[in-house]
Amino acid sequence: MAELLYFTGTMDCGKSTLALQMDHNHKARGRRGRIFTSHDRAGESVLSSRLGLSAEAVEVREEFDFWDYVVGELTHGGRIDYVVCDEAQFYSPLQIEQLARLVDELQIDVFCFGILTDFRATLFPGSARLVELADRMELLQVEALCWCGERATHNARTIGGEMVTEGEQLMVGDMETRDHEPAYEVLCRRHYRRRLTQARARATLSPEVLPFGGAAS
Numbered sequence: 001m002a003e004l005l006y007f008t009g010t011m012d013c014g015k016s017t018l019a020l021q022m023d024h025n026h027k028a029r030g031r032r033g034r035i036f037t038s039h040d041r042a043g044e045s046v047l048s049s050r051l052g053l054s055a056e057a058v059e060v061r062e063e064f065d066f067w068d069y070v071v072g073e074l075t076h077g078g079r080i081d082y083v084v085c086d087e088a089q090f091y092s093p094l095q096i097e098q099l100a101r102l103v104d105e106l107q108i109d110v111f112c113f114g115i116l117t118d119f120r121a122t123l124f125p126g127s128a129r130l131v132e133l134a135d136r137m138e139l140l141q142v143e144a145l146c147w148c149g150e151r152a153t154h155n156a157r158t159i160g161g162e163m164v165t166e167g168e169q170l171m172v173g174d175m176e177t178r179d180h181e182p183a184y185e186v187l188c189r190r191h192y193r194r195r196l197t198q199a200r201a202r203a204t205l206s207p208e209v210l211p212f213g214g215a216a217s
């Protein structure tokens, strides 16, 4: 039976890598799939992982309709057994409903990958709909770590190393801090709540309490 699966975790925990591996494994067994993404850091119409792998993908824009796209492909003689959907947090709730329909009415497996919450620790609308509709959710096993060594659970947005809580929900970005450009840092809840980023910890905590010369608990 086809399923709607949501593989989730913080930023930088290996979701895009897993998305490419899932596509590879299913393709290797003769199944036919399509890859979708939205606002990937590497640009339009590409699914990229920090491990260096990437694949061509269909860009999911606001007006994109998964049902129309898949039915169109099938009508023109295409075959689709599964779809891989990266950065699914950026999809609209309606697009998530279209994906659920593909599972239920066309028996197409849908593998979604994305983060649950934004820099304000609030669910993305697309992720919320996935939590409501998915047959199964899986938390990625490779843990991204907070600077203190605890499992990271929150995605903080930073500017110059300082955590910010004002701004648009959607802002494509990565983990490296560059001067005054916005970036992201994953934190455990304790340090997210205290806005204690790595840069702040380095600046404010005495070296004796910083484990491994760079972090503190």
Ligand SMILES: Nc1ncnc2c1ncn2[C@@H]1O[C@H](COP(=O)(O)OP(=O)(O)O)[C@@H](O)[C@H]1O
Binding pocket: 010, 011, 012, 013, 014, 015, 016, 017, 018, 048, 049, 050, 051, 142, 144
């Ligand atoms: N140089 C490296 N060597 C080994 N693993 C790496 C390296 N760079 C990144 N990674 C792995 O890749 C993960 C990020 O993968 P990616 O698929 O881009 O994450 P996500 O899509 O969840 O943001 C990191 O958590 C780490 O495990």
Ligand SMILES: Cc1cn([C@H]2C[C@H](O)[C@@H](COP(=O)(O)O)O2)c(=O)[nH]c1=O
Binding pocket: 010, 011, 012, 015, 016, 039, 040, 041, 114, 115, 117, 118, 119, 120, 155, 156, 157, 169, 170, 171, 172, 173, 174, 184
């Ligand atoms: C927390 C948060 C993240 N984003 C963006 C930043 C990245 O471009 C993606 C997440 O990609 P990853 O493969 O999981 O690293 O989401 C955003 O737009 N808004 C946010 O609040």
